[in-house]
Amino acid sequence: MRKLLIFVFAAALLIASCEDKQKRTKNSNKNQTQVEATTSNDTTNKDGEAKADGNKEDSKTDSKPKYPELTNENAVEFLTQYGKENPENKVLIETELGDIEIALFEDTPIHRANFIYLVKQNYFEETFFHRVLPDFIIQAGNSDMRSTQEKRAELGRKYLLPAEIIPGRIHQYGTVSGAKEYRRNPDHRSAPYEFFIFLGPLSSTTHLNGMYTVFGKVTKGMDVVEAISELERDSEDWPLRNITLKTSIIE
Numbered sequence: 643m644r645k646l647l648i649f650v651f652a653a654a655l656l657i658a659s660c661e662d663k664q665k666r667t668k669n670s671n672k673n674q675t676q677v678e679a680t681t682s683n684d685t686t687n688k689d690g691e692a693k694a695d696g697n698k699e700d701s702k703t704d705s706k707p708k709y710p711e712l713t714n715e716n717a718v719e720f721l722t723q724y725g726k727e728n729p730e731n732k733v734l735i736e737t738e739l740g741d742i743e744i745a746l747f748e749d750t751p752i753h754r755a756n757f758i759y760l761v762k763q764n765y766f767e768e769t770f771f772h773r774v775l776p777d778f779i780i781q782a783g784n785s786d787m788r789s790t791q792e793k794r795a796e797l798g799r800k801y802l803l804p805a806e807i808i809p810g811r812i813h814q815y816g817t818v819s820g821a822k823e824y825r826r827n828p829d830h831r832s833a834p835y836e837f838f839i840f841l842g843p844l845s846s847t848t849h850l851n852g853m854y855t856v857f858g859k860v861t862k863g864m865d866v867v868e869a870i871s872e873l874e875r876d877s878e879d880w881p882l883r884n885i886t887l888k889t890s891i892i893e
Contacts, residue, residue, distance in 0.1 A: 709763075709797075711796070711797070711798045712797060712798030712801040712834075713798060713800050713801050714800065714801050714802060717752075717756075717798070717801040717802075717803070717834075718752060718804060721751075721752050721755040721756055721759065721803075722751070722752070722755070724755050724758075724759055725751050725752070725754060725755030725758075728755065728758050728759070728762070730758050730891045730892075730893060731745060731746040731747075731748065731754060731758075731893075732744070732745050732746070732861075732891070732892035732893045733746065733757065733758070733761055733889055733890070733891060733892060734889065734890050734891075734892050735766075735782075735863075735887055735888070735889050736887070736888040736889070736890075737771075737866065737870070737885050737886070737887060737888075738885065738886075739866050739869050739870060739885060740863060740865070740866035740869070741862070741863050741866065742839075742860055742862070742863035742864075742866050742867060743860065743861045743862040743863055743892065744818055744858050744859070744860055744861065745858055745859055745861045746758070746818075746857060746858040747808075747856075747857050747858055747859075749806075749808060750806040750808070750855055750856075750857035750858075751806070752803055752804060752806055753803055753806055753820055753832065753855055753857035753858075754857060754858075756803055756834050757837070757857070757858070758891070760797075760834070760835065761889045761890065761891060762891070763793075763797060765783075765793050765797065765835065766782075766783065766887045766888075766889045767886075767887070767888060767889070768785060768787050768789050768790060768886060769782065769783050769784060769785045769787075769790055769835075769886065769887055770782065770784065770785045770881070770884050770885055770886055770887070771870050771881065771885045771887070772784045772785060772880055772881070773838075773878075773879045773880065774870060774871050774872075774873055774875055774879060774881050775842075775871065775879055776841075776871045776872050777841060777842050777843070777871070778840075778841060778842040778846060778871075779838040779839060779840055779841060779842065779871075780838065780839050780841070780867060780870050780871050781821060781836060781837070781838040781839075782836065782837060782838070782839075782887060783821070783835045783836035783837055783887075784835070784836055785884075785886075794835060798834075801834060802822075802823075802827075802831035802832060802833060802834065803820060803831060803832040803833075803834050803855070804829070804831055805829060805830040805831055805832070805855055806855045806857065807830065807852060807853075807854075807855055807856075808856070811856050812844070812847055812851045812856075813840045813844075813847040813850045813851060813854070813856060814840065814844070814859075815840065815841060815864070816839065816840065816841075816859050816860040816864055816867070817839070817840045817856045817858070817859050817860075818837055818838070818839055818840075818856070818857060818858035818859060818860065819832075819837065819838055819840065819850070819854040819855060819856045819857065820832025820833065820834075820836075820837055820854060820855045820857060821833050821836035821837060821838055821854075822853075822854060830852075830853055830854065830855070832854070832855050839860060839867050841867060841868065841871055870885055873885070
């Protein structure tokens with residue numbers, strides 16, 4: 643009888659042990675499956691987000707206007723059409739010394755369109771008033787930053803603007819004109835990226851009138867122009883203190 647009881651007790655322990663092992667095995671498998679499912683879902687979500695972001699980025703890229711590199715062969719046609727589609731003629735120039743507002747003339751359409759184009763392409767950001775002459779001019783649109791040369795390379799290095807010299811229009815206090823290359827430029831074509839604001843007396847305009855296109859005027863901020871012109875400068879009239887431009891369209 644004692645042997646029978648011992649046998650029954652041992653059998654019960656063996657069955658209980660097997661059930662515990664099965665329960666642990668099932669729980670272990672369930673946990674493993676849950677971990678794998680979570681990992682799989684995370685991967686799917688990340689892939690989905692990456693694809694969504696990629697599509698969004700592509701959409702942004704596609705939404706940006708793609709303009710050709712400007713050359714002497716295509717600049718006039720491009721800027722003529724651009725001017726029709728972008729009729730703005732008032733620009734704000736922000737500097738650390740104050741703001742300057744400029745109105746662009748309608749009868750110099752190529753120069754107006756080019757200036758608006760450069761503003762909208764953010765060309766003037768990180769450029770300076772790089773030449774200052776008290777009681778004469780301040781000139782802007784260049785810098786010693788690599789970014790300036792990269793922007794010119796992207797927009798077009800090899801184009802000039804045809805002269806739009808209006809008979810009887812002279813340089814006066816606050817007029818805005820296109821800079822140009824002095825040599826090998828008998829047609830008085832303007833360099834597209836640089837401009838100057840005139841401050842000097844009329845007596846100093848004899849070599850400017852009829853030679854440079856006057857395409858706008860300062861309507862507000864001549865006190866800022868005066869302050870910039872009086873900055874300390876080096877032997878090449880480059881200010882020792884960089885005054886950067888930030889430009890935007892007013893209307």
